[in-house]
Amino acid sequence: MLGQMMQHRLLVSSLLRHAERHHGGQLVVSRRVEGDIHRYTYRELAARSRRLARALAALGVSSGDRVGTLAWNGYRHLELYYAVSGSGAVLHTLNPRLHADQLVWIAEHAKDQVLCFDLTFLPLVESVAARLSSVRHFVLMSDRAHMPTYSTIPGLLCYEELVAAQDDRFDWPDFDENTASSLCYTSGTTGNPKGVLYSHRSTLLHSYASALPDALNLSARDAILPVVPMFHVNAWGLPYSACMVGAKLVLPGPGLDGQSLYELFESEGVTLSAGVPTVWQGLLGHVQKHGLRFSTMNRTVVGGAACPPAMLAIFEDTYGVQVIHAWGMTELSPLGTVGILKGDQLAWPKEQRRAVQSKQGRVLFGVDMKIVDADGEELPWDGKTSGDLLVRGPWVVSSYFNAANDSPLVADAVGNGWFPTGDVATIDAEGFMTITDRSKDVIKSGGEWIGSIDLENIAMAHPAVAMAACIAARHPKWDERPLLIVVTKPDAELTSHELLSFYEGKIAKWWTPDDVVFVDSIPLGATGKMLKHMLRDQFANHLLPKG
């Protein structure tokens, strides 16, 4: 027997309609690529998004078509978020930091029909346009005054002219909430990029969950500045959740240095920001150097990589800014866990609380997780036992876009209802999860797992070490043993023995690396991650010392 409640679909357009009707006067403030600050209201965002939806239809964009973007965080990008998805087409945010060849591969794989881009990326798009076989229209996201007098891109369109040519009479169509809304590619360290195709339903449920008090705690009293780019997993969903709660939205454009961000924080009364640790490093550097304070910011979301405990302490102790430690993946829309303390934990001593906050956190309602051993058996939540981390939920990927054959691992696990994150983690009795390694990086010594991240962190704490990677080397008796690859700081002197002695007392003795190799550099990927698979190839025949 079915309930007798209204059938209202969870659609991206309903977020915009809500923002317009119930928070119409709320502001969206953008630092433009053109240099100045632009301000308007949700009411104007909604009206311009409708005009843009008409313009897209006039360009022949129809349901399911992919519209690519190469753009910073700004109001035009936001209009595309709503106009494209709201129309039933698919917003495909491309990461301009990728290599041009990779961009072409992704746009071709996605079969983008339209490509919209900021002025910044005109040279980039000009250099690849001829290779983008599916793109029928190139749109420069600016006004006539900023259009180039000549471009190698044939028929280059002007965003503001497209919008100006339409009126705002447009009714957002109603359709199946499982319809695709947006597409993000995740570029792993190996293999081709993989596309994650979000739905309207997954986006809306993710918005509800991420706005909850124990997640990002979003309200109409917030002014949110997402430093995390809108081309990076939809800026962690903030362009959607801000409309859901009616928060002010402050979009920093290309100005991601400490000074530009700090100015916006202060001038716009920002209460909440969100970004990766390296951005905060720059911001804190600026604030410390000039003896500044945050007068309105009361919390910041740190994700994308683990938040260093020292950064957490500075934010909270020195600046009174709460750090919200979050973990997610492109495949999770992205939020999976958030490190908000539970009631009992609030009364714990500071050090103990900090230890909990340094973990990756507990799940948002909707997501479930578990850790399993090699046979897929669930492992205990004791904060010590580590295993492969699996997740499931309505905003977790079920299969990759246009992937003829997903990796057998994904297909298998998803068949059982769980997505294998590729991370190795522990979970404690309160449900707080800690990532200890990537599963492909874990070192299996005599049947036991050794986490490479812990070993690298210890090496990095040595004053003479600039960078350290720990990989598995083959061992006749133990199958694998840890091998440390190290880049020392300029002019620093360090021996293997000195460095290995540094591990004493810091870790179980049998976890200590068997050997150290000093190198000039460690290969890094486009997003700054160490390419350990290249190191593994390079040191495949490394002979460990007897011991």
Add this chain to the structure above:
Amino acid sequence: MLGQMMQHRLLVSSLLRHAERHHGGQLVVSRRVEGDIHRYTYRELAARSRRLARALAALGVSSGDRVGTLAWNGYRHLELYYAVSGSGAVLHTLNPRLHADQLVWIAEHAKDQVLCFDLTFLPLVESVAARLSSVRHFVLMSDRAHMPTYSTIPGLLCYEELVAAQDDRFDWPDFDENTASSLCYTSGTTGNPKGVLYSHRSTLLHSYASALPDALNLSARDAILPVVPMFHVNAWGLPYSACMVGAKLVLPGPGLDGQSLYELFESEGVTLSAGVPTVWQGLLGHVQKHGLRFSTMNRTVVGGAACPPAMLAIFEDTYGVQVIHAWGMTELSPLGTVGILKGDQLAWPKEQRRAVQSKQGRVLFGVDMKIVDADGEELPWDGKTSGDLLVRGPWVVSSYFNAANDSPLVADAVGNGWFPTGDVATIDAEGFMTITDRSKDVIKSGGEWIGSIDLENIAMAHPAVAMAACIAARHPKWDERPLLIVVTKPDAELTSHELLSFYEGKIAKWWTPDDVVFVDSIPLGATGKMLKHMLRDQFANHLLPKG
């Protein structure tokens, strides 16, 4: 094109599974009908709910069957919430405060197959059992020690024995999220009660929205005490949302007097409570009389009737407790609007803020509302123009349970996608709604509407008035004019002229009632509401003085 995200259904059982896995150690504390305090964890709630689900199956309860309850707020009632809905059956919470004949009518209309009830209601159930033709099993929600030695109910079952007979190995079934989960009847002042049949989807979406920071702001750091009964629109959804966020749940059983509640607030560290104004009147009376303070409670949800401004001021100014003014209906699951200030409003002077808080509030994301004139045309949001209030959204009723023909008004409006609340309201520019009347009580004078609630509030503020109702009387020139029906306080003396003079300066002159009739009593319904339709019948031929 569909997105490629996991298909996870929004089911009530997922709330319990989440609470068990991620907040397993969190407490549920109940004041039992038997008199003592009972404590256990979400882990035990989940295990006992699974045993209960097996017990229900053993009694022959299957998908879609209705299981009725007559019970206070307590852990056994909570187990029924999850076991019944989680199994795919329908939890039907009956209101024990209704007249026995009405209860029988409702249980017969719902065709309840099982009836579970607290010890308190044994005499009530014994008195009506023979008339409940569809009920196959009567279950007393207690243990063997409290079972009566003899009962007129044949085959009376013992709840604890049913649970003890089962183990907890039970997998919650997976099914369409639009499946009915629970049923509540709303007893209007006229006509038969109407059943609202909630779905798993509507319940889950309502939980997400109601837990948001701008709604009830629920987290794992809360200890929630719902004074609002679990037989009254699912205690405003708190038994569900508490599991969603992992909050401690404190269930007061039958002890709803000021002293019993205050004791639980303090002993259990309650941070949030929820109930109707009359309950708070009792609580505040107790607290004031004994010079007490609230040491942990920081906010309280007031709904069911408008919160008197004086109560709001006492809670906030004297006791530092934030009042969350909420509006809803059985037909809305129940939450529609919540009176949480927006960012700009926080800086307003106190009086102005209070005026906003006294309104019924702004919508939760998911619900939309509008006010319309007699032709269905949308009216402006100026805080002055009043019109019929319509709502829509995924947790709004679409039709009543087993109703052969809904009222034409409902059918019509729902056909257009909007539910007519029967309320008359204004909405201001910020989206804050204020109820000014029930539409059937509004007075139409010369084509203009006069709100009866305002006129009654003024009369009630006169020191000699005990109760006042304002109804429409027929008028040859203006069609309708306000007529005031008044019960004076014992020994008070009051003339029509004195009372009407009292309106001067308080309201537009043409709103002043044309006449006053003094009566000994005003008829009240079961829930304490004035039965104005009876007054309208009684004074149908009242002759207004010429004027």
